[in-house]
Amino acid sequence: MQEMLKVQDIWVSIENKQILKGVNLSMNYGEINVLFGPNGAGKTTFMMALMGFPRYKIEQGKIFFKGEDITDKDLYERARLGLGISFQRPPTVKGVTLRRIIEIITNGGADKEGISENIKKLNLSEHLDRGLNDGFSGGEMKRSELLQLMVQRPDLVFIDEPESGVDIENIALVGEAINSLLGKDRVKDPKRSALIITHTGYILDFVNADKGYIIIDGSLICGGNPRDILSEIKRNGYRRCAVCQ
Amino acid sequence: MSISKTYLSEIRERAERAKEKKALFGPDIDLSLYSQFIERGRIESLEGLSRQAKEAAIMAGIDIKEEARSGSYLQVDHSVVYERLNRIYEGKLEIMSTTEALTKYDWLEDYYWKAVSVEHDKYTAQAELNMTHGYFIRVLPHQKPEYPVQACLLVAENHVSQNVHNIIIVEEGAELQVITGCTLSKKDAEGIHIGVSEFYVKKGGKLNFTMIHNWADNFHVRPRTAVVVEEDGMFVNNYALLKSVKSIQAFPVAYLKGDRSSAKFNTVVYGLKDSYIDLGSRIVLEGEDTRGEATARVIAADESVIYSRGDLIAKTEGYCLAHLDCRGILFSDNGKIYAIPQLVSDGAIKAELSHEASIGPIAEEQVEYLMSRGISKDDAVSVITSGFLNLDIPYLPQTIDRSIKEVIKATAKEAL
Numbered sequence: 001m002q003e004m005l006k007v008q009d010i011w012v013s014i015e016n017k018q019i020l021k022g023v024n025l026s027m028n029y030g031e032i033n034v035l036f037g038p039n040g041a042g043k044t045t046f047m048m049a050l051m052g053f054p055r056y057k058i059e060q061g062k063i064f065f066k067g068e069d070i071t072d073k074d075l076y077e078r079a080r081l082g083l084g085i086s087f088q089r090p091p092t093v094k095g096v097t098l099r100r101i102i103e104i105i106t107n108g109g110a111d112k113e114g115i116s117e118n119i120k121k122l123n124l125s126e127h128l129d130r131g132l133n134d135g136f137s138g139g140e141m142k143r144s145e146l147l148q149l150m151v152q153r154p155d156l157v158f159i160d161e162p163e164s165g166v167d168i169e170n171i172a173l174v175g176e177a178i179n180s181l182l183g184k185d186r187v188k189d190p191k192r193s194a195l196i197i198t199h200t201g202y203i204l205d206f207v208n209a210d211k212g213y214i215i216i217d218g219s220l221i222c223g224g225n226p227r228d229i230l231s232e233i234k235r236n237g238y239r240r241c242a243v244c245q
Numbered sequence: 246m247s248i249s250k251t252y253l254s255e256i257r258e259r260a261e262r263a264k265e266k267k268a269l270f271g272p273d274i275d276l277s278l279y280s281q282f283i284e285r286g287r288i289e290s291l292e293g294l295s296r297q298a299k300e301a302a303i304m305a306g307i308d309i310k311e312e313a314r315s316g317s318y319l320q321v322d323h324s325v326v327y328e329r330l331n332r333i334y335e336g337k338l339e340i341m342s343t344t345e346a347l348t349k350y351d352w353l354e355d356y357y358w359k360a361v362s363v364e365h366d367k368y369t370a371q372a373e374l375n376m377t378h379g380y381f382i383r384v385l386p387h388q389k390p391e392y393p394v395q396a397c398l399l400v401a402e403n404h405v406s407q408n409v410h411n412i413i414i415v416e417e418g419a420e421l422q423v424i425t426g427c428t429l430s431k432k433d434a435e436g437i438h439i440g441v442s443e444f445y446v447k448k449g450g451k452l453n454f455t456m457i458h459n460w461a462d463n464f465h466v467r468p469r470t471a472v473v474v475e476e477d478g479m480f481v482n483n484y485a486l487l488k489s490v491k492s493i494q495a496f497p498v499a500y501l502k503g504d505r506s507s508a509k510f511n512t513v514v515y516g517l518k519d520s521y522i523d524l525g526s527r528i529v530l531e532g533e534d535t536r537g538e539a540t541a542r543v544i545a546a547d548e549s550v551i552y553s554r555g556d557l558i559a560k561t562e563g564y565c566l567a568h569l570d571c572r573g574i575l576f577s578d579n580g581k582i583y584a585i586p587q588l589v590s591d592g593a594i595k596a597e598l599s600h601e602a603s604i605g606p607i608a609e610e611q612v613e614y615l616m617s618r619g620i621s622k623d624d625a626v627s628v629i630t631s632g633f634l635n636l637d638i639p640y641l642p643q644t645i646d647r648s649i650k651e652v653i654k655a656t657a658k659e660a661l
Contacts (some may be wrong), residue, residue: 051611078617091610095632104628105618131632132614152618 003064004156004193005050006028010061012042012049019045021218022061027156030191032182032207034198034226037215038238043197044088046215047158050195051085052078066155084154086145088161088197094131098124098144101132105151118150122177138165139174146177157181159196162203175206182207199231214238246351250445256363260373262384263364270552271494271523274465276371279406279437291317291327298399298430304645305426306457307397315390316340316382319397322405323377337388338421339381341409346381356412360443360471360500368467372408372441379409379441386416386447393422393455400438400464401430411442415450415478423452427466430461435463442470445480448503455483457645460490462518468495476503476532484524485513487649489549492521496554499537500529504563507536513634514541515652516549518581525554525585530596533563541571542634545580546656553582556590559596569600574607574633576656607633627654 005027012020018040026064027033028128049056052075063071070078106115120123122143133141142162149157162174183191198205204226212226216238222229267273288294291309294302298321299309301327308314311329318340319327325342339346363373380396400407416423427438438460446452452472460466474480480499499508510526528537539555555569573582586600607629615625630653 051617053617073620074616075613076616076619076621076625078569081616085617087614091351091608093611093614093629093632096615096628097632097636100628100632101618104620147587148618 002029003027004031004066007050008062008063008064010049010063011059012045013057013059014045015056019218020049023215023218023220025213025220027193030193031066031211032194032196032209033214034196034204034209035215035227036198036212036233041215042213042218044160046119047085047160047195047197048214051075051083051158079152079154082155083158084149084152084156085158086142086149086160086162088164090145092133094134095127096132096159098132098147099128101148102151115151118147121180122147123173125195127174139167139170142166142170142174143177146174146181150181156193156195159194161197161199163198163200171202172206175203178203178207201234204230247348248351248354248357250352253520256373259364259455260370263370263556264374266364266366266370268366268368268467268494271467272492272521274437274467274492275500276367276406276437279404279435281402281404283324283375284403285321285324285326286553288326291319291496291637295430298401301343301399301428301430301459302426303395305428305459305649306424306494306645307395307426311395314395315392316394317396318342318380318382318394319399320378320380320409321399321401322407325378331392334390337385338386338390338394339383341381341393342378343381343412343458344376346412349512353412356414356443356445358443360445360473361441361469365469368439369441369469369588371406372410372439372469375408376410376576377408381412381514382421383414384416384419384421386578387418388416389420393424396423396425396439398425398427398440399430400428400434400436402432403431403436405434405436406439407436408439409441411440412564413442413444413452413454415444415446415452417447418449419447420451421453422455424455426457426459428457429464432461433463437465437467440468440470442468442497444472444480446471446472446474446480446506448475449477450475450542456485456492458484458486459488460493462489463491464492465491466495468497470495470497472497472499472508474503474506476501476505478506479502479509479562481509482508482526484511486522486524487515487652488515489518489520494523496525496527498527498529500531501535501537502531504532505565506532506533506657510536510539511512512539512553514543514551514553514559515634515649516543516551517548517652517656518547518549520549522549523554524555525552527556527558528567530557530559530561530565530567530593533561533562534564535565536630537565537567537568543573543582544576544630544634545573545582546576548577549581550581551583552585554587554601555586556586556589557598557600558591559589559593559598561593561596564595564597565593566597568598571600572633573604574630575604623654639650
């Protein structure tokens with residue numbers, strides 16, 4: 001399998017505070033990786049820095065995506081190259097409707113075949129003419145994020161805590177939507193890669209992840225079978241991970 | 246039969262007494278600078294307008310082909326040049342100049358200068374003493390024309406004071422939509438537009454009124470508007486000012502006289518160049534169970550100064566509910582916005598009045614959110630700005646929407 005993402009020794013700070021301290025990661029095409037770690041360990045920072053949010057300053061290191069050095073590329077350029085993100089808590093944008101953003105991303109409309117099917121599947125028909133995330137519940141926000149990604153069609157998706165704020169009933173819907181987004185329900189089409197942050201691990205019941213990693217204190221300290229890592233965390237918390245190095 | 250001479254002379258006397266009276270807000274204008282009187286000939290159709298006039302009218306919301314309009318009224322400078330009523334509404338809807346209506350209906354005495362006071366200030370006095378028409382639109386009881394009536398008040402010459410007096414009467418149970426475009430076809434014209442507007446919404450009636458103002462750098466504007474809404478009546482006012490103006494000052498008021506009546510003001514202002522803009526909306530809740538809502542979205546770019554006012558005044562002993570929502574974005578460090586909301590409960594112990602006013606930049610996290618979907622920074626700012634202004638007004642030509650987006654694109658770059 002070919003390498004899609006290569007992260008070489010990146011150091012990231014936010015407002016002069018060092019958060020990530022030399023993280024390395026390699027991901028292949030079609031691979032689904034899961035990031036675990038305690039609060040404040042640097043998981044979201046890692047994702048946001050890879051996506052190119054300006055607040056997350058890369059002090060050192062390189063990011064290669066599909067063979068291209070994207071370290072100095074702007075946020076929207078990275079999105080156009082094929083990176084996408086589902087936010088843990090997306091901001092509310094009152095005047096911009098979900099329909100409008102879909103129209104802009106698709107350069108067309110929300111009525112196109114396939115898109116309207118996904119809108120129905122994600123139960124978002126009644127949200128199309130509302131402001132983005134304006135009064136959306138946790139589950140509605142996640143579904144809206146996934147719908148936007150479905151029309152954006154990125155090659156690599158960052159998904160930040162897909163289960164947070166989502167009730168039990170909606171977790172299955174979100175899980176199925178992620179599978180559909182990643183193309184795991186397809187046999188022939190090229191599959192998307194994903195890096196998923198999860199606290200609870202619920203999402204692993206729906207998504208067949210390939211690898212798991214743990215971030216503690218800004219460093220990626222171990223990798224392995226995601227289910228084994230989750231079992232270990234559930235048994236012993238992150239204390240053992242911190243010392244097993 | 247025309248309106249009584251006694252009433253008219255009484256009105257004139259009151260106007261004479263007020264002709265030097267300065268307005269409470271806005272810079273004082275020397276009206277003697279604008280004394281040109283320009284008369285124009287009639288045209289057979291709106292297509293007969295000059296190219297510049299046609300363009301200006303379209304940008305002010307006028308449908309030249311009149312396909313989706315119940316009727317049209319067009320005034321250029323001091324002359325009524327075109328009036329047309331769609332035949333299917335004959336006997337149901339009336340459109341004419343106010344001057345003509347004053348000679349036709351003696352009962353107009355009950356409406357003429359009854360909502361707005363002629364001695365309000367020198368501008369209302371000017372509108373009476375040197376009145377140059379204005380439109381009279383009346384929809385008869387229980388009639389509901391499908392399409393809006395359009396009215397265009399256009400200034401095409403220099404040093405003109407266009408002093409119009411508009412009257413709209415929505416009779417009992419009737420419904421009406423009106424789109425008014427006030428504009429200039431001569432972009433460098435110096436002058437003033439004074440527009441007195443008195444609207445009456447009778448029992449159970451509905452008036453949806455949209456006004457597009459397109460002025461230019463050397464032009465002053467002083468509208469004076471009051472609306473009287475009877476029981477179960479509804480008034481909706483959409484107002485947009487999206488081009489530069491030398492100065493504009495207006496504070497339209499809706500008097501909710503009847504029980505269960507309601508008023509809604511949506512105001513959108515985009516301040517450009519060194520425009521001086523002082524606009525507000527006032528809702529006076531006099532009837533029981535009345536409802537009011539005033540929303541203003543203002544953006545100050547360049548060196549513009551915007552006063553965004555809002556007054557909710559409750560005067561009923563019964564329940565009433567009103568909310569004021571005023572938001573501003575400053576695009577330039579040379580611009581200025583004043584947001585001035587005011588709530589008054591005058592013995593209205595059951596009144597629920599509330600407001601939210603805010604001035605702040607476009608949130609960076611919103612821009613970055615859109616950028617993460619592959620949208621460039623400039624486009625993201627434009628999309629958010631257009632959404633903030635939220636110009637969702639039915640029956641407006643698409644050219645207006647396009648033009649607004651272009652203006653936003655050109656100025657929004659300064660926003661962050």
